[in-house]
Amino acid sequence: MTIIAEVKELTIRSSDNQDLVLNSNFSLHAGKTLCLIGESGSGKTLTIKAMLGMLPNQMKMSGELLFKGHNTAHFSPREWQRVRGSQIGVIPQHPEQALHPAIPIGRQLGDVLRSHISVSKLEAERKVRRMLEKVSLKTVDKLMKQYPFELSGGMNQRVMIAMALLLEPELLIADEPTSALDVTTQADILSLLRDLTAESGMSSLFVTHDLLIAGYMADTIAVMYRGEIIEQDSTMAVVQYPKHAYTKELWQCRSPFMLS
Ligand SMILES: Nc1ncnc2c1ncn2[C@@H]1O[C@H](COP(=O)(O)OP(=O)(O)OP(=O)(O)O)[C@@H](O)[C@H]1O
DSSP, rough: OEEEEEEEEEEEEETOOOOOEEEEEEEEEOOOEEEEEEEETTTTTHHHHHTTTTOTTTTTEEEEEEEETTGGOOOOHHHHHHHIIIIIEEESSOHHHOOOOSSEEEHHHHHHHHHOOOHHHHHHHHHHHHHHHHOOOOHHHHHOOOOOOSHHHHHHHHOOOOOOOOOOOSSEESSSSTTSSSSSHHHHHHHHHHHHHHHHOOOEEEESOOOOHHHHOOOOEEETTEEEEEEEEEEHHHHOOOOOOHHHHHHTTTOOOOOO
C-alpha cells in the first residue's frame, strides 16, 4: 500500500516547555482514511498544523514529518506554497472563515486553480463548474456569481470541499468539517466526502471528536488523549473492541444511532 504521509515521533512543545503533542506516530495510505479522534485540546489541530508547516513560531517541534517520502522540514516557503492546496487539500471547520467574503464563488475557485496550474480562464471556469456539480451543488450558474454570505453553512462547506479537491490532491485533510452544521446537513456532507474520497483514491486524514463519525468515515482510527495517541487500530477494532478506558468513554457518551 502506497504511503503518502508519515508522522514519526512527533512532539510539539509550547514556549513554556509544555508537551502539547507527545511522540505521535501514524501513516497515511493512498485510498485510505485515518481519523484522529479526541476531545477538545487533545492536540489534533496542532498535529495538522505541523503537517502543513503552519505551527506557530513560538512552538518547538521534534520528530519527522514525511510527505511522499520527503522530510517536510526541508521544504522552502515556495515548496510549501506548491504543496498546500495542490497536493494537500484542506477542508476547515468553518468555511466562512476560509472563503473570501467579497469575491464571488466562481472567481475564488478559478483563482485557486489558476494560481497552481496554467489554464485559460475559460478552461478554469469549466473545471470549477464541473467540480461544483460533483459536490452536488445545484444551480451552478447562479452559484458562480454568489458570495459566501448568500449561501447556507452546508453549501459553503460543499464549496470548500470543491476547492480542496479542485487540484486533485493526493492527501486531503479535513478538520472537523461538519461540526458547525446541523445533523441532517452533517450526514449529507459526510456521505459526500466518503464517496468522493473512495472514488478518487487519495489518502485522507479526518479529524473529529465524535467516535460515531470516525466509525463511519475511517479505515483506521487513532485516539488522542492529552497530546498522546493512546490507541490506534482498524476502525472495526476500535469501535467494537476499544482497549483504552478513554475510548470506551468516548463510545458511551455517543448516541446509539449509527450512520449507515
Ligand atoms: N497557539 C497556541 N499557543 C499555546 N498553546 C496552544 C496554541 N494552540 C493550541 N494550544 C494548546 O495546545 C493543546 C492542543 O490544542 P489543539 O488545538 O491541537 O487541540 P484540538 O484537539 O485540536 O482541540 P479542538 O478540538 O478544540 O480543536 C491545547 O492545550 C491548546 O490549549
